[in-house]
Amino acid sequence: MAATAEARERLITENMGLVHACAARFRGKGAEYDDLVQAGCVGLIKAADGFDAARGFAFSTYAVPVILGEIRRVFREGGTVKVGRALKEKARLAVRERERLTRLNGQEPTVSELAQALGLDREQTAEILNAAQPTVPLTRTGEEGERTADIPVESAENELTERLSLEQALGSLPAPDRALIALRYYGGLTQCKTAERLGLTQVQVSRREKKILSQLRQNLLP
Secondary structure, eight states: OOOOHHHHHHHHHHTHHHHHHHHHTTTTSSSOHHHHHHHHHHHHHHHHHHOOGGGOOOHHHHHHHHHHHHHHHHHHGGGSOOOOHHHHHHHHHHHHHHHHHHHHHSSOOOHHHHHHHHTOOHHHHHHHHHHTSOOOOSEEEETTEEEEOOOOOOOHHHHHHHHHHHHHHHHTSOHHHHHHHIIIIISOOOHHHHHHHHTOOHHHHHHHHHHHHHHHHHHHOO
């Protein structure tokens, strides 16, 4: 049975943290973060519309695969991966600097040399240079007509299994610890806001959160 209008609105409002958590997994992959969040919100709304609490699953377990599916659609639409405007501008600057250093030194600079000239670290520079490469079409036309290129994606079944394992691990925590994790990672609150809700200090929340995450890792690792 689908949620009532009031319950649906509450599910959407209280679970925006899921959207940001899912979008963060694709940050720096070639799409604007705002676009990822917008797509994630569409997935959250679809999940709220289709969720049936009578099945016995937590809403987050049902919603995460739906949200991830909508976010991945951002990369599929239009047949190419979209590179964000800000990243494109950085890529243009990097290409100009690379050309300048090549003319100056008579050879193309290494990533480390270019990173130093740009005032960035090597990882950021490598990402920017990748953004400067021509986009690759995801559809190809051959003798058999147009076909879509195979793109490796995470298994939805694996995601669901991981999510269920996480829900089980969270369920084993004491109620105060579950409340802290819910506020931080499902509600998207800062440590300061979480501390206010729980009547703790920010330092207490930070220390307790580290212990909880360490415990969860131990429970989830094989």
